[in-house]
Amino acid sequence: MRLFRQLGPGRLAATILFLFAALLIARFSWHLPLAAQAERALYDLRLSQTAEMVDPDPRIVMVVYNDDTLIETRKRSPLDRATLARALANLDTMGAKAIGIDILIDQPQDEDEALLATFRAMQTPTFLAYASAATNVEDIQFNQQQFLDEFQKRLAGTRVKPASIRFQVDSDNVVRSWPQRVPGLPPLLSVAMTDGKSRFADYDRSIRFRIPAEQDRAVFDAFPIQLFADDATAAAFADQVRGKYVLLGGTIIDVDEFETPLRPFTGKSMWGLEVHAHMLAQLLDDAWLEALPRWGTWGIAIMVVVAGALSSLLGGAWWRVSFFLAIQLGFFIGYPIWLQADGTDTQYLPAFGWMVGWVIAFAAIGTAARAVGSEQRRFAQSALGKYLPRDIANQILADPDRLALHGEKREIFVVFTDLEGFTKLSHAIQPEMVAKLLNRYLDMMSDVVLEYGGTIDKFVGDAVVAFWGAPIARPDDGERAARAAYAMWQAGEEFRASVPEGVPPIGQTRVGLHFGEAIVGNFGGEGRIQYTALGDSMNTASRLEAANKQLGSGVMASRAAVDRSGLDWWRPMGRVVLRGRSTPVEIYQPVPDLDASDRDHFKALMNRVADGDKMAVQELESLANAKGGDAALVNLVYRLKNMESGGSYVLD
Incomplete structure (x- = not known):
């Protein structure tokens, strides 16, 4: 109670308010402006530094339209569908597990009938890209949506099924998570290609991105589509397709490119087709990334606020204080990285919020402690000042071990x-x-x-x-x-x-x-x-x-x-x-x-007394009589006259 009185109601309320704010920041920093940006940056750094380094995935192959394809077909947008039809016809004979097409057929072309014929003849489970104007307002117009829906209706009863190619980007335009399922949209492309019954149909947490083990290789092999559109060369690549999942789309410069958390590590963006490939590989590995439970994040938030508060009260040798602070710093840096490396989804883990919450709690309690200490110091200084001089009191307050x-x-x-x-x-x-x-x-x-x-x-x-x-x-x-x-x-x-x-x-x-x-x-x-x-x-x-x-x-x-x-x-x-x-x-x-001369004369007389000079005693007596009222001198003469020379007078 005395501490509360010394702190005062205003400062006490402010301290509690700051501690509460520290707790909320340590728990909800992903949802706060500026803090969310810092959290995303830290997450991207954790992911890029802990991402698994792998050789090319043997289960997935990409067949792509690239810039060379555009030069050969002399068509850029929409992509040449005749090439697509020929490539699909050859791929259908190569024994792929499934084919996923990340190309929207949303406007008419002369080759549409040939493409429809190829689709109707497909024996390999094939999944054709679908998107909704409701979820892609900027990319799909009303007439495009009409054509897309009509085209896919004409494939009813075939092995070709619609699949959503929707991505979900954060406010900083980075793809980090699987998209939330939207009613009315078909299954996501990666889910559809694996029969559509996977538990990943409702998964909306982080994408598990991987990086190539060798700099000149890729996580997924990619082959130009023109190799499969030409009957003369297609047969040579049959082994690259057999028993695999084939993703077909574009890797064209400045088209369908996305920022990912790997950008800090790789220094480049990623094509949408590659993102689908990473999601498909994650699904095939059943790499369901669990996050810390809610009670865990609350528990850690409380812990860091308490740690910050207690740290502000640490005292003792600098090396001991530094040791405890270093342990906490190691936790803030190391624990999230360890969780990420161990397979825990650390997206929405408030690592930055922990640090900010710790700092706020440290400052709040430190300020309150200094206020109480100042009050106690004033009281102690006042109390000590009643018994000790101010400079000594200050030294003792600075070093209490002196007392x-x-x-x-x-x-x-x-x-x-x-x-x-x-x-x-x-x-x-x-x-x-x-x-x-x-x-x-x-x-x-x-x-x-x-x-x-x-x-x-x-x-x-x-x-x-x-x-x-x-x-x-x-x-x-x-x-x-x-x-x-x-x-x-x-x-x-x-x-x-x-x-x-x-x-x-x-x-x-x-x-x-x-x-x-x-x-x-x-x-x-x-x-x-x-x-x-x-x-x-x-x-x-x-x-x-x-x-x-x-x-x-x-x-x-x-x-x-x-x-x-x-x-x-x-x-x-x-x-x-x-x-x-x-x-x-x-x-x-x-x-x-x-006067100094009188004191010297007196000392000389006392030296003569000590040497046994009785005349000195008489001179002292004359001096006492002359001064008058000097009781101490009179008493001295009395003592000298009533004790032996060189002796001592015994007081009662």
Whole structure:
């Protein structure tokens, strides 16, 4: 539900709409403008690359009118029927299984009676081309239709039967499929030649085109019709006809030529007679091409949309993402080709639609994911920005592994702060005012930490814990931490001076700064984690903060932190043993307002103290009396006078 809220109703509706559109395109792209053209092109490519390469088919022979025939007969249109009559008479004696004639007899010629006589005498099953003006509006006129019907009526009772030579071309004028059966038309030529009872009578799927195994050969042998019209030469070709199916028609340049899916491979179109031959061979082989079932195409469409959507969410190394994308690309390219090569009819297989649907789903979910990610990033950046500086937060958002659930040993600068007297104050004023004051105070402290590039570890009541050097370390972390420690004390002074009227006085903010090793990382478990630091350095910083009360100071730092701060504003404040510790710590107080010469003089005095010079202690006391109000200096003199030379003062 949170994801939906982050996505928003408008973007959610748009995403669902795009996914639905992706599914429809992945299923119905053959029926969409432009996409259908791409689908046909891909189908033609698949067919031409997977078409069976064969030697000339021994079952089918073509007897053709070619351009040489036209020259010899001196007739172009209509074709010379005397030649046809003589050739049919000779073919009838050669033992062909059937003869199919792809020539329309649709207008009168002087040789018609001779041709009719030949037809009436035919003993070989013969099938004469028939076409209807209703299905060939541009090619057959009314008077042609009348003559065609009348001519074929005169063949009633003979072995010559009508057969449809209709082709079905797609919108790009390419023949890809068997024509759908039209009521009123006789059986298709190839079906009629094989007794007309074949199940291919109702077949309307793809034509199985084949290509020659050798470049200088053809799938079907073809012989000029004039060889069979001449009695002297016809007998020599009897063996080429015996026991075969004979297709008789024209292979004349620019006449009856059709584009087929093989054009990308062969580089040329195909005569109508050849198309009939391919269909006849397919029928004889019973090569009924089955398509994927409807549930299969729906299933794949859903699968590719889901794959596209999930792919947009892939993450990890580039090579892993590339591997999965390559597998999917291989499917889009290879699966349709494999189906075609395996004998499945891939016409109307939405291969292009799959790719488009995948891309749309990828883009839709990717856009939605980026929107959610952006929203989450803004939220995370806002949340991290409350604890981390902006540049570190951005680096962690770019590389979340930096905040993995583990700890690592790091050297860090730790700052502890505490607001003196706030707990007692909280019992003296209304809870609403307590919350208001505390929130304002913590905001001021947090702003300082983040301004100086620190990481906020935790709030403990009015106490603030912060560190520098993790999760990302920077060369100037020491200076940042030192400046932040002093700025937090200043912010505390500003806060206590600006409390509303009626609120009892608030104490100063005490700050402790230390440098040391700590275990830093996410702790608490996968469900509830906190990025924090653990270790002795944290305790030392806490004790330095607490020591301020007894030392009369506001900010106190260890020598380990001072030596790495890169700042010269420190004054040494002796050696102390912090509460609960046994090892002494050299402590320093930031005094940026003190002149450099005064700081150097102070350091020289402390060096003399370390060397056992009692006069140096007296000079420090005179300095404390002269300054007045410097509680930390007064406390230092007190400690030096009440401990052995070279020793350490033990704090309560």
